[in-house]
Amino acid sequence: MKAITRRRVQEGSLQQAKISGTYPEWEREVAVGAPRFFREMFLGEKARKRSSPLSDRGIECDVGWRDILVRLAATLEPMGVYATQVKSKFAYLTVYLGGNQPPEVAAIMDAAVKESTKVCEKCGAPGRRYERTKRGPWMVAVCRLHLRLFEEHGWRMAPFPEDG
Numbered sequence: 001m002k003a004i005t006r007r008r009v010q011e012g013s014l015q016q017a018k019i020s021g022t023y024p025e026w027e028r029e030v031a032v033g034a035p036r037f038f039r040e041m042f043l044g045e046k047a048r049k050r051s052s053p054l055s056d057r058g059i060e061c062d063v064g065w066r067d068i069l070v071r072l073a074a075t076l077e078p079m080g081v082y083a084t085q086v087k088s089k090f091a092y093l094t095v096y097l098g099g100n101q102p103p104e105v106a107a108i109m110d111a112a113v114k115e116s117t118k119v120c121e122k123c124g125a126p127g128r129r130y131e132r133t134k135r136g137p138w139m140v141a142v143c144r145l146h147l148r149l150f151e152e153h154g155w156r157m158a159p160f161p162e163d164g
Contacts, residue, residue: 023058026066030059034073039082052084052098060087064124065116068093072112081105091129091139091160092116122146129160 023031023041031038040055053060059069069086072095076082085096093116095109120127120143127143133156140157142150150157 024063026063027059030066030069030073033070034077036080037073037077037082040084052096053087054083054085060085061093062088062121064119064121064127065093067124068112068115068119072108075108076105079105088116088121088140091121091131091141117141120146129162130157131160132156133158 027041031041035042038054040052041058065088073083076097079099079102081097081099081101083095084098085094087094092113095112097105097109117129118126119141121141123143123146125143125145127141127146129139129141130147130150131140132138139160140150147157
């Protein structure tokens, strides 16, 4: 994958903004669509080494949650809130935030997290959370197709108990 030119985002040049690092194409598209929310991904090489997990590792979930992230960023970016880390944790979309957070941010985040438990992390189709029943705990939110693929590869999966 070709490395992207590194340059800090300036308010007047968001259209031409270049993202730093080597991220998958879908992550670059999401970040360029909301550059102030994903500003940590636009840092230069020196700043990236001292900055947040988002600048270092990018978005740490699969493309299936792309639409949730796009809506979340569109809602929170105008409030001056920005992401410092985005990942899947216990089959939930987990987003750590920076900036001044108005009280309504908590409800917005709760809605995004709840939605992520019902969407396949892999493809974005309707899904639910499952946990691996052998070889230690591991959880994922997937659709029936991706559940079947996990099971075909020897994973024994069961619906996550909290989800009923």
